[in-house]
Amino acid sequence: MRLEKCWFCSSTIYPGHGIQFVRNDAKIFRFCRSKCHKNFKMKRNPRKVKWTKAYRRLHGKDMTQDSTFEFERKRNRPERYDRNVTENVLKAIKKISKVRHAREEEHHRQRMKGNKVMKLKEDAKELEQSIHLVGPLVKKDDMKKEKIIPLREDHRMEE
Ligand SMILES: [Zn+2]
Incomplete structure (x- = not known):
């Protein structure tokens, strides 16, 4: 199952959702919903629209520098299937998401201090x-x- 990221708001696009636009230079733009597609057609810059991930990252609203993001990085080398590795990965996913949630909450608390x-x-x-x-x-x-x-x-x- 391939999960794509929305070009405009950076949210996850699950299979069967959203819309895809291929520009005549073959660049693919994926959108999670019509809201994002419409904003794209209006030629809006996601960095200037407040509800997008790009804006929030740029303005220090969200956590950007964190070791938990390292795991999600795209790698070009395909991993050979190994049952033990898969098992460990599934365990790790739960733990990592827990850690990340805790850190995000802490980040939010720090931001809302004053x-x-x-x-x-x-x-x-x-x-x-x-x-x-x-x-x-x-x-x-x-x-x-x-x-x-x-x-x-x-x-x-x-x-
Ligand atoms: Zn979107």
Whole structure:
């Protein structure tokens, strides 16, 4: 069973899925779904489209440098069938995917470290900027007088 990679989003294409385009110079482009094919026809660059693997790799969103990727490398030398080797490979696949998942989670955790603080800051900023939208509902005691008075003056000027 040959698993191909989508030219646009780099996801795996299983047999019987997707579409294949052969350009007149015999270069083959494979697409996992019509979404990717359409984006290709629109001449979009996968490196500039945010949901593709190429973009995520380029912008440090995904783990790129890891020893677990070494196993998946394409080799030109065909391996002679050996029952023991196959057995070991099947065992190794499970272990490797487990290791990779753990590492990917760790990578994601590292990336999201400052996220909560940033979000809180953004929320506070938004609240400060658009507090006039809820102005009349806020009790006087909740806000400092200095902040509320100039906002009310703005309202009168608009009316
Ligand atoms: Zn795709």
